[in-house]
Amino acid sequence: xxxxxxxxxxxxxxxxxxxxxxxxxxxxxxxxxxxxxxxxxxxxxxxxxxxxxxxxxxxxxxxxxxxxxxxxxxxxxxxxxxxxxxxxxxxxxxxxxxxxxxxxxxxxxxxxxxxxxxxxxxxxxxxxxxxxxxxxxxxxxxxxxxxxxxxxxxxxxxxxxxxxxxxxxxxxxxxxxxxxxxxxxxxxxxxxxxxxxxxxxxxxxxxxxxxxxxxxxxxxxxxxxxxxxxxxxxxxxxxxxxxxxxxxxxxxxxxxxxxxxxxxxxxxxxxxxxxxxxxxxxxxxxxxxxxxxxxxxxxxxxxxxxxxxxxxxxxxxxxxxxxxxxxxxxxxxxxxxxxxxxxxxxxxxxxxxxxxxxxxxxxxxxxxxxxxxxxxxxxxxxxxxxxxxxxxxxxxxxxxxxxxxxxxxxxxxxxxxxxxxxxxxxxxxxxxxxxxxxxxxxxxxxxxxxxxxxxxxxxxxxxxxxxxxxxxxxxxxxxxxx
Amino acid sequence: xxxxxxxxxxxxxxxxxxxxxxxxxxxxxxxxxxxxxxxxxxxxxxxxxxxxxxxxxxxxxxxxxxxxxxxxxxxxxxxxxxxxxxxxxxxxxxxxxxxxxxxxxxxxxxxxxxxxxxxxxxxxxxxxxxxxxxxxxxxxxxxxxxxxxxxxxxxxxxxxxxxxxxxxxxxxxxxxxxxxxxxxxxxxxxxxxxxxxxxxxxxxxxxxxxxxxxxxxxxxxxxxxxxxxxxxxxxxxxxxxxxxxxxxxxxxxxxxxxxxxxxxxxxxxxxxxxxxxxxxxxxxxxxxxxxxxxxxxxxxxxxxxxxxxxxxxxxxxxxxxxxxxxxxxxxxxxxxxxxxxxxxxxxxxxxxxxxxxxxxxxxxxxxxxxxxxxxxxxxxxxxxxxxxxxxxxxxxxxxxxxxxxxxxxxxxxxxxxxxxxxxxxxxxxxxxxxxxxx
Numbered sequence: 001x002x003x004x005x006x007x008x009x010x011x012x013x014x015x016x017x018x019x020x021x022x023x024x025x026x027x028x029x030x031x032x033x034x035x036x037x038x039x040x041x042x043x044x045x046x047x048x049x050x051x052x053x054x055x056x057x058x059x060x061x062x063x064x065x066x067x068x069x070x071x072x073x074x075x076x077x078x079x080x081x082x083x084x085x086x087x088x089x090x091x092x093x094x095x096x097x098x099x100x101x102x103x104x105x106x107x108x109x110x111x112x113x114x115x116x117x118x119x120x121x122x123x124x125x126x127x128x129x130x131x132x133x134x135x136x137x138x139x140x141x142x143x144x145x146x147x148x149x150x151x152x153x154x155x156x157x158x159x160x161x162x163x164x165x166x167x168x169x170x171x172x173x174x175x176x177x178x179x180x181x182x183x184x185x186x187x188x189x190x191x192x193x194x195x196x197x198x199x200x201x202x203x204x205x206x207x208x209x210x211x212x213x214x215x216x217x218x219x220x221x222x223x224x225x226x227x228x229x230x231x232x233x234x235x236x237x238x239x240x241x242x243x244x245x246x247x248x249x250x251x252x253x254x255x256x257x258x259x260x261x262x263x264x265x266x267x268x269x270x271x272x273x274x275x276x277x278x279x280x281x282x283x284x285x286x287x288x289x290x291x292x293x294x295x296x297x298x299x300x301x302x303x304x305x306x307x308x309x310x311x312x313x314x315x316x317x318x319x320x321x322x323x324x325x326x327x328x329x330x331x332x333x334x335x336x337x338x339x340x341x342x343x344x345x346x347x348x349x350x351x352x353x354x355x356x357x358x359x360x361x362x363x364x365x366x367x368x369x370x371x372x373x374x375x376x377x378x379x380x381x382x383x384x385x386x387x388x389x390x391x392x393x394x395x396x397x398x399x400x401x402x403x404x405x406x407x408x409x410x411x412x413x414x415x416x417x418x419x420x421x422x423x424x425x426x427x428x429x430x431x432x433x434x435x436x437x438x439x440x441x442x443x444x445x446x447x448x449x450x451x452x453x454x455x456x457x458x459x460x461x462x463x464x465x466x467x468x469x470x471x472x473x474x475x476x477x478x479x480x481x482x
Numbered sequence: 483x484x485x486x487x488x489x490x491x492x493x494x495x496x497x498x499x500x501x502x503x504x505x506x507x508x509x510x511x512x513x514x515x516x517x518x519x520x521x522x523x524x525x526x527x528x529x530x531x532x533x534x535x536x537x538x539x540x541x542x543x544x545x546x547x548x549x550x551x552x553x554x555x556x557x558x559x560x561x562x563x564x565x566x567x568x569x570x571x572x573x574x575x576x577x578x579x580x581x582x583x584x585x586x587x588x589x590x591x592x593x594x595x596x597x598x599x600x601x602x603x604x605x606x607x608x609x610x611x612x613x614x615x616x617x618x619x620x621x622x623x624x625x626x627x628x629x630x631x632x633x634x635x636x637x638x639x640x641x642x643x644x645x646x647x648x649x650x651x652x653x654x655x656x657x658x659x660x661x662x663x664x665x666x667x668x669x670x671x672x673x674x675x676x677x678x679x680x681x682x683x684x685x686x687x688x689x690x691x692x693x694x695x696x697x698x699x700x701x702x703x704x705x706x707x708x709x710x711x712x713x714x715x716x717x718x719x720x721x722x723x724x725x726x727x728x729x730x731x732x733x734x735x736x737x738x739x740x741x742x743x744x745x746x747x748x749x750x751x752x753x754x755x756x757x758x759x760x761x762x763x764x765x766x767x768x769x770x771x772x773x774x775x776x777x778x779x780x781x782x783x784x785x786x787x788x789x790x791x792x793x794x795x796x797x798x799x800x801x802x803x804x805x806x807x808x809x810x811x812x813x814x815x816x817x818x819x820x821x822x823x824x825x826x827x828x829x830x831x832x833x834x835x836x837x838x839x840x841x842x843x844x845x846x847x848x849x850x851x852x853x854x855x856x857x858x859x860x861x862x863x864x865x866x867x868x869x870x871x872x873x874x875x876x877x878x879x880x881x882x883x884x885x886x887x888x889x890x891x892x893x894x895x896x897x898x899x900x901x902x903x904x905x906x907x908x909x910x911x912x913x914x915x916x917x918x919x920x
Binding site: 072379381394396397398399400401402403404405406407408409410411412413414415416417418419420421422423424425426 | 528815818828830831832833834835836837838839840841842843844845846847848849850851852853854855856857858859860
């Protein structure tokens with residue numbers, strides 16, 4: 001192999017194709033485009049939802065109508081036409097599966113291509129997976145094993161039917177319907193998503209996982225995830241996403257709500273690999289996601305995300321540290337390439353006493369992409385002895401991309417300790433030279449440096465997921481991660 | 483009538499009195515239109531997120547204050563000058579030049595007035611080349627441009643090292659119940675020239691004052707500018723101070739801002755590095771109490787390669803005071819090899835004090851070294867205990883720690899008399915006398 005320079009890497013990054021860009025020809029039922037109260041009702045009816053849920057959706061829809069799309073993020077794009085999207089698309093053959101063997105072979109093929117062979121995962125990883133395709137949950141594995149522990153892990157539509165008391169009590173408590181433009185939209189039209197409840201004192205024996213995929217053209221995906229960890233319980237939750245390559249921009253507006261009751265711990269990991277558009281910046285998914293968790297006393301929420309896809313990312317997984325001694329964590333790697341734009345970060349709202357939060361954010365920009373970190377650390381007057389540490393590092397590859405940092409720090413308590421630091425750099429010639437000098441070729445050296453740069457975050461991913469995350473980083477930065 | 487309407491109608495009267503062939507006639511008309519369409523900034527604007535002008539804008543300000551009949555005696559205001567040092571002085575009382583208190587010059591360099599620069603033919607080329615050239619079309623700057631009439635005009639020719647510092651002082655006398663002042667300064671520092679400037683706004687009464695000051699500084703090749711802003715005004719005075727600094731290659735500009743007083747102070751400090759190998763330093767010490775509010779809004783725009791910038795702001799906030807730090811560093815894609823550093827450290831002393839910090843980096847070039855750090859914390863309990871155990875009183879121990887905290891900024895003040903003065907201001911502010919100098 002010849003000499004691999006940073007320029008080669010750059011070229012490779014630019015030309016590397018999206019591996020998951022296939023489209024599965026599955027017959028599906030898709031609603032006509034457009035959005036009005038009728039459509040909202042129709043979705044609700046289709047899902048056989050109770051009256052209160054329909055009302056809840058309509059309420060959200062009315063809020064949404066009065067709202068305007070936010071434009072404060074550091075991204076530029078053509079605003080989607082919300083009347084030009086189909087708000088419901090479901091694979092047509094939609095029986096209920098009890099085991100993997102009953103699943104439509106074509107679907108299984110899709111999952112194989114995605115690299116998440118269910119069978120394999122079942123055997124090797126012991127991961128329970130809920131798969132959401134075009135907004136509808138198609139398969140939930142390991143349900144029985146989980147049921148024995150009293151854990152509820154199912155699609156949210158099933159939960160609305162079977163556990164309405166839980167859904168009613170918690171939905172919209174962390175992300176209210178009128179929270180923001182996209183959350184309101186999601187509340188009105190969400191078609192499915194995952195629901196998870198861990199009973200008191202139960203430590204979930206396996207990683208729970210959801211896989212999202214947009215398949216149909218001209219559809220938006222709006223899923224809603226609700227995770228409730230009751231007192232003293234623990235759960236680790238994984239989420240992954242892909243979409244076919246299309247010339248148009250697809251919209252993904254999800255809402256994730258986490259509720260960690262006293263002494264509970266939730267670990268939420270995301271590997272986001274929506275189609276980022278081609279190398280001219282055509283197509284790709286608009287990813288406008290609202291993720292937020294609330295921590296009661298002594299609870300802990302940890303967000304880990306690896307963001308490699310989407311044309312536009314607009315995402316701020318947040319923690320409301322309501323209870324005393326609660327802990328919030330945020331670990332993120334965001335890789336942008338070609339014409340991708342990411343504006344992502346976190347919010348840590350300290351309300352309780354002795355609350356702690358840690359933010360580690362790594363941004364890697366290549367091509368003509370723009371990568372922004374935007375975060376808020378807020379210490380309220382009652383949050384005595386609150387502690388925060390934030391670190392945001394950016395790595396630039398090439399001089400056509402940009403890396404930006406917009407941290408907001410608001411402190412109203414004199415006992416607070418807040419630290420923030422950020423650096424921006426490129427892979428130094430001296431670093432490469434040092435490696436070369438010791439017999440490590442340039443390709444390996446770049447791999448080594450990028451790997452070291454992201455290690456802090458990669459280490460936080462659950463074992464089962466780390467493999468996949470590594471794979472996705474390879475797609476975005478192949479030749480540099482060894 | 484709102485202040486905006488009042489200003490717009492006063493502008494018509496103001497404009498009628500001016501000579502129509504003034505070189506900046508068109509600029510004024512254009513500027514008032516910008517202000518008319520944008521109005522006063524509100525909290526909805528990102529740059530004003532943490533500072534609201536609403537409470538200030540309610541007062542019935544006099545836009546063209548009546549002049550005081552008696553003149554101010556030097557001994558009344560002596561303490562506001564660096565009186566133990568020989569300096570050039572440009573003094574304004576209620577927006578009007580006071581020749582009695584001033585000491586200007588035309589000998590080899592111009593230390594004089596904006597009004598003469600705008601009106602005399604011999605300054606026309608300079609005014610045309612520089613006036614409003616660095617200023618941006620922000621609403622408050624535009625408002626100042628529209629009413630620009632008086633202020634300091636300083637022009638240092640090539641290779642001239644100014645032997646003594648220049649003081650620019652704006653007094654307000656309280657001759658009117660509430661007064662709105664808009665000084666406009668223009669400072670042009672020629673190639674290889676060197677100048678030190680101290681700026682101060684001081685109210686002599688308890689009447690309300692709102693000052694909207696704009697300063698433009700041009701540093702030519704290898705020029706060296708040291709600028710000190712002392713903000714220790716009375717509790718009824720508010721200041722919006724906007725400074726634009728345009729730097730050519732190899733120039734070195736340092737701005738120190740000491741904010742100890744005033745009701746609301748907003749500093750917009752903007753650096754534009756147009757040439758290679760520029761160096762910009764922005765430092766500040768903020769010590770607040772009561773309900774004071776200080777907002778430091780800085781911008782360093784790295785346009786050319788191989789430049790450096792350093793920012794270091796320290797803040798100590800007591801009582802129910804509010805501190806805002808909004809620092810922006812932009813590195814353009816051609817500005818390779820930039821070295822930009824930004825630091826903001828804050829100490830909260832009381833429960834009701836608030837800090838809002840937003841240090842931002844926007845980077846479009848890859849071969850750069852940019853970093854920022856921001857901390858919020860308390861005085862070190864262990865250090866306090868150590869000093870107390872050695873017989874140092876609580877107040878003094880606290881003061882020592884505060885001095886140590888702020889010292890990085892203080893020690894880079896290059897005029898010893900000024901440093902001593904600031905030391906004294908800090909000691910007064912904290913209410914201690916240490917008996918030695920730091």
